[in-house]
Amino acid sequence: LLEQIKEPNDIKDISEERLYGLANEIRRFLIRSISNTGGHLASNLGAVELTIALHRVYDLPKDKIIWDVGHQAYTHKILTGRIDEFKNLRKEGGISGFPRRSESECDVYDTGHSSTSISAGLGYVKARELTGQDYNVCAVIGDGALTGGMAYEALNNASLIDKNFVIVLNDNAMSISKSIGGMADYLNEIRTSAHYRDFKEGVTSALKSIPIVGEQVVERLRKTKSGLKQLFIPGMLFENMGITYLGPVDGHNIRHMIKTLRTAKKVQGPVIVHVLTNKGKGYAPAINDPSKFHGTSAFDLNTGKAKKENTGTYSDVFSETIVEMAAENKKITAVTAAMKEGTGLNSFAKLYPERFFDVGIAEEHAVSFSTALALGGMLPVAAIYSSFLQRGFDQVMMDTCMQNAHVIFAIDRAGFVGEDGKSHQGLFDLSYLNMMPNMTVMAPKSGNELSQMLKYAQKLKGPVAIRYPKGNASNILDDVNSDIRFGKAEVIKKGKEVAILAVGAMVEIAMKASELLKEDNIGPTIVNMRFVKPFDEETVLSLANENKLIVTLEENVKNGGFGMKVLELINRKKINTDVYIGAVDDHFVTHASISRQREMNGLDENSIAGRIRELMSRK
Numbered sequence: 001l002l003e004q005i006k007e008p009n010d011i012k013d014i015s016e017e018r019l020y021g022l023a024n025e026i027r028r029f030l031i032r033s034i035s036n037t038g039g040h041l042a043s044n045l046g047a048v049e050l051t052i053a054l055h056r057v058y059d060l061p062k063d064k065i066i067w068d069v070g071h072q073a074y075t076h077k078i079l080t081g082r083i084d085e086f087k088n089l090r091k092e093g094g095i096s097g098f099p100r101r102s103e104s105e106c107d108v109y110d111t112g113h114s115s116t117s118i119s120a121g122l123g124y125v126k127a128r129e130l131t132g133q134d135y136n137v138c139a140v141i142g143d144g145a146l147t148g149g150m151a152y153e154a155l156n157n158a159s160l161i162d163k164n165f166v167i168v169l170n171d172n173a174m175s176i177s178k179s180i181g182g183m184a185d186y187l188n189e190i191r192t193s194a195h196y197r198d199f200k201e202g203v204t205s206a207l208k209s210i211p212i213v214g215e216q217v218v219e220r221l222r223k224t225k226s227g228l229k230q231l232f233i234p235g236m237l238f239e240n241m242g243i244t245y246l247g248p249v250d251g252h253n254i255r256h257m258i259k260t261l262r263t264a265k266k267v268q269g270p271v272i273v274h275v276l277t278n279k280g281k282g283y284a285p286a287i288n289d290p291s292k293f294h295g296t297s298a299f300d301l302n303t304g305k306a307k308k309e310n311t312g313t314y315s316d317v318f319s320e321t322i323v324e325m326a327a328e329n330k331k332i333t334a335v336t337a338a339m340k341e342g343t344g345l346n347s348f349a350k351l352y353p354e355r356f357f358d359v360g361i362a363e364e365h366a367v368s369f370s371t372a373l374a375l376g377g378m379l380p381v382a383a384i385y386s387s388f389l390q391r392g393f394d395q396v397m398m399d400t401c402m403q404n405a406h407v408i409f410a411i412d413r414a415g416f417v418g419e420d421g422k423s424h425q426g427l428f429d430l431s432y433l434n435m436m437p438n439m440t441v442m443a444p445k446s447g448n449e450l451s452q453m454l455k456y457a458q459k460l461k462g463p464v465a466i467r468y469p470k471g472n473a474s475n476i477l478d479d480v481n482s483d484i485r486f487g488k489a490e491v492i493k494k495g496k497e498v499a500i501l502a503v504g505a506m507v508e509i510a511m512k513a514s515e516l517l518k519e520d521n522i523g524p525t526i527v528n529m530r531f532v533k534p535f536d537e538e539t540v541l542s543l544a545n546e547n548k549l550i551v552t553l554e555e556n557v558k559n560g561g562f563g564m565k566v567l568e569l570i571n572r573k574k575i576n577t578d579v580y581i582g583a584v585d586d587h588f589v590t591h592a593s594i595s596r597q598r599e600m601n602g603l604d605e606n607s608i609a610g611r612i613r614e615l616m617s618r619k
């Protein structure tokens, strides 16, 4: 059946009975394909039948289906004619792991960050009205994504519209870890009561049929405890907001979903279709451990074991250090925005559950919450990926920095992140943190130094950000690690004529570049900056005076980054030396391996050595 799907809407030629066979084929394909390339497996396995139903009911590309986060849109890609591209999923030049408008007319909103789909859907609804067009709009959002504040802002707004807008709530009770919080409980209540629906219907009619009980008692029962009320009117929270609620629907029953979606399409106004799915469906290892298979590297099909175990990462170092710190310092609290596994807070959560907070996909809230934890006498460590902390920009600035609260931001995945591509690169944090008064920004050159910095950050005052990259922790110079002093850089190697000022992971690259330059008789000074804010102006100025060329290296965009600060300083002090800023130009970096991303942005050792060679030959 899969072979019949060459382009959008081909699915409409397959009879309804055979759609279940198609679902099985898609599932088998996804498991096999992702076992080779890596990708988001569990979420996609859960959404196969839902996507089939959507493609059956909607006409693409005319109608707009908007996927929240977008990591679960693999079946959508298959059904819109992209199956052959899966061998290059998330690889350089291949298709993205998320919807991309540049890839297909059927992808109508580029995503990657959570909780945007309802806002985007509403935008399309209004544009439809204003341009006098005629198409359907459907936003698909997971229960995890529904923990994000933006989704509520959009729901609040959605209540006001009087035209059709379908929101499909794909509820698998899982974010990456288990979905948590009041909304998760509420959805769970609906789910559980759905199991009792038949029983309830039986009881209701039985009660009604008793002459002395009758309608009045049934009505009173409806108004009692919320749990019981839920038995009668599921989704009343949404209903009370003015959003029609349909469901819950079995998210693996295609026929039932098609019927419900067709009904939903007819509602004048916003409507939520609540669909219950199983994350990882069809692959036992993913069902047993949906968190591990949320996003996975290539794995062995039979065992589910990763082909290459990822150990010794910076996240592992963070994980061990924070546990060690918490044992000694009872004020340490750890905060994550739904990324317990990714950031390495699993052990902390087990050992210190009362000091661990998973706040859901809610980075803004995580930052304000951490700020007040600090003001209230605790020492919060907010572990957030660089790209997701962008969500909390205003809160870091206005809550943490303005109040000079002692929050430690452990910023993981800073720099290139590889396969997740554009939406996940950690290439902006140095710029957005640089501008914030009171903020201290550090970047370690190695795993050992990350550990040192985290411990050191405890002694500081005010907000402290430590940014470190994805992947294996470097162990360079672990034997000669000097003590950290506030705002001071570490000179690693004294050379002449050229000085390389490197931030974090770039120190190792600078050392490799320096090896390559030996044959040209160029022996640069190499500095591990350690601090980007405040940075070691004294060391930089003396090096600028002594050298013909200053090279700054950072895995961050050039605009507002470290290099620009160095250039401004040298310019302000009117020192006559050349400055080359090694940083990412003004663009979004698309998916490829991290090493290729470095090469394409001139930040690998060969490019850097080449650039230094060229600049020095002109002197």
Ligand SMILES: Cc1ncc(C[n+]2csc(CCOP(=O)(O)OP(=O)(O)O)c2C)c(N)n1
Residues within 6 Å of the ligand: 043, 046, 069, 071, 072, 112, 113, 114, 141, 142, 143, 144, 145, 146, 170, 172, 174, 175, 176, 279, 294, 337, 338, 339, 361, 363, 388, 391
């Ligand atoms: C702003 C932001 N924070 C964190 C993430 C990381 N993330 C990707 S998917 C996901 C869980 C989404 O859960 P849900 O919406 O229920 O989808 P499911 O995978 O369960 O289908 C998280 C936390 C993100 N993409 N965006």
